[in-house]
Amino acid sequence: MPKALTIVGMGVSVLLILVFALDLLAGVPFGGASMTMDIAFVICSAILGFLSYTTFAEQK
Structure with a gap:
């Protein structure tokens, strides 16, 4: 179960990076409301x- 949680953590981090980087660059999901918050x-x-990756690597 802990390996699954670290994989989910990596997936969530990638999703959040994509959403907020897209908002930072194009202002698409949130209309570019706050550049500071996006960064x-x-x-x-x-x-x-x-942190998810290092935890996953330690569990092998």
Whole structure:
């Protein structure tokens, strides 16, 4: 079960990076409401992806 949770964490981080990077670049999902918030979410999503990947790698 923990491996599945780390894979889900990586998937969620990729999805969030795509959504907020698209909003940052094109303003599509949220109309580019806040550039600061978009950058913060992209950074936090990248951190989530990194932590999920390192946890997944330790479980082998």
